Amino acid sequence: MQRAAVMAGFDAAKFRAEVRGFCRDQVSADIHEQIGKHQYFSREQRIRWQRLLQAQGWFVGHWPKAHGGQGWGQLQRFIFIEELERAGTPWLTHFGTSFLGPVLCAFGNDAQRARFLGPIRDSTEWWCQGFSEPGSGSDLASLKLRADRGETHYRVTGQKTWTTMAQWADWIFCLVRTQAGGRPQQGISFLLIDLRSPGVTVRPIETFDGGQHVNEVFFDDVEVPLANLVGQEGEGWAIAKFIVSRERLLVTEIGKAFHLLGELHSLAATMSAGTQSLSDTAAFRRRAADLEVQYRTLRATAYAAVIEAEAGREHAIDASLLKIRGSELQQAIHDAITDLLARSGLAFQTEGISADISGYRHGDLRLPGLLHEHLHSRAASIYGGSNEIQRGIIAKTELRV
Numbered sequence: 001m002q003r004a005a006v007m008a009g010f011d012a013a014k015f016r017a018e019v020r021g022f023c024r025d026q027v028s029a030d031i032h033e034q035i036g037k038h039q040y041f042s043r044e045q046r047i048r049w050q051r052l053l054q055a056q057g058w059f060v061g062h063w064p065k066a067h068g069g070q071g072w073g074q075l076q077r078f079i080f081i082e083e084l085e086r087a088g089t090p091w092l093t094h095f096g097t098s099f100l101g102p103v104l105c106a107f108g109n110d111a112q113r114a115r116f117l118g119p120i121r122d123s124t125e126w127w128c129q130g131f132s133e134p135g136s137g138s139d140l141a142s143l144k145l146r147a148d149r150g151e152t153h154y155r156v157t158g159q160k161t162w163t164t165m166a167q168w169a170d171w172i173f174c175l176v177r178t179q180a181g182g183r184p185q186q187g188i189s190f191l192l193i194d195l196r197s198p199g200v201t202v203r204p205i206e207t208f209d210g211g212q213h214v215n216e217v218f219f220d221d222v223e224v225p226l227a228n229l230v231g232q233e234g235e236g237w238a239i240a241k242f243i244v245s246r247e248r249l250l251v252t253e254i255g256k257a258f259h260l261l262g263e264l265h266s267l268a269a270t271m272s273a274g275t276q277s278l279s280d281t282a283a284f285r286r287r288a289a290d291l292e293v294q295y296r297t298l299r300a301t302a303y304a305a306v307i308e309a310e311a312g313r314e315h316a317i318d319a320s321l322l323k324i325r326g327s328e329l330q331q332a333i334h335d336a337i338t339d340l341l342a343r344s345g346l347a348f349q350t351e352g353i354s355a356d357i358s359g360y361r362h363g364d365l366r367l368p369g370l371l372h373e374h375l376h377s378r379a380a381s382i383y384g385g386s387n388e389i390q391r392g393i394i395a396k397t398e399l400r401v
């Protein structure tokens, strides 16, 4: 890794230590407390954290220098994200910094870059991603959201769904259909839409962890200036592919797996199986060792893939493979944690249980947060392209079926 980093023009070990130290020293007390309890972060906390990263020059480190970034390559970006995940800090709202920013640098015009890049860098505008529609998720090219071109505006009508954090967003970038007929991938364009425009409705979808991560977004004859078209009409599919190709390897989330493994070990150490700590039982050791081996194998595979990608040799199936194994590992660690926690019975709201009843408090303060996360982790094998679709890609590429 160090050799690849030197070739990419940075010192990997030094950079990693810097990011790790930053996460240790700069996370505020309230965020630190919530990391410890596995609680969701508020919009304000996320923005505050992103601004700290930006002040350090890291929030858009992967953007070209000409647009306020540091020109990081894939390896440096991967190390950065891995360290944030290991520390459990708030998930970056990737829609602006990771998706739209690079799109505008590559496909946008000067006016669009001048208008939109600054507010992404400073986290003054929050973006969300409008790709999926009812019936158009895996089969994205079948999307129907219509944008009819007028003299000065498009008129947009239809629906997006599963839109992450749209309830907090100011703007949405959408794949829209500007032309019917031809191959489904043709006639798709990339449009920037102000969510405060008349005719836009954002409706929450409650997920089964009880959270509001995703939304439906409805467009009823919404006027969008022609100036908000990115690239050319019909170029939307190419832009979508550009987005997917840039951050494909990050979906592995190995830093998150590391963080969760740490929680598994620490919970087991504080829970007992009769007279001994759970972490000393053979059953736990076997399961934890298996997860540890899976984690280390995945991490080594991920870095090998990133180093290849940095050298311009990304293999077509790497991202699919890492997405499948990364999401499965995350779910397996959550399963193990949940099995451990089951020993605490239904002590779901630990604060609500009287310590007087049995002389000690059941459960761990992390318990409610971890159970919510366990439920939400089921979505990891769906979002970003489901695991079945990834298996299909591997089969087509490797087995030519």
Ligand SMILES: Cc1cc2nc3c(=O)[nH]c(=O)nc-3n(C[C@H](O)[C@H](O)[C@H](O)COP(=O)(O)OP(=O)(O)OC[C@H]3O[C@@H](n4cnc5c(N)ncnc54)[C@H](O)[C@@H]3O)c2cc1C
Residues within 6 Å of the ligand: 128, 129, 130, 131, 132, 133, 135, 136, 137, 138, 139, 161, 162, 163, 164, 165, 213, 214, 379, 382, 383, 384, 385, 386, 387, 388, 389, 392
């Ligand atoms: C938590 C969460 C957040 C999301 N955030 C966003 C967001 O911010 N923006 C956005 O645009 N989208 C978002 N999505 C949508 C996500 O990209 C889609 O859910 C995903 O692509 C699957 O599409 P679908 O839900 O329409 O399921 P479908 O495509 O209808 O699939 C249903 C089932 O059939 C299987 N299937 C479908 N086709 C095939 C095939 N050819 N071969 C084998 N199996 C197949 C799938 O694997 C799945 O199990 C999010 C989803 C989730 C769960």
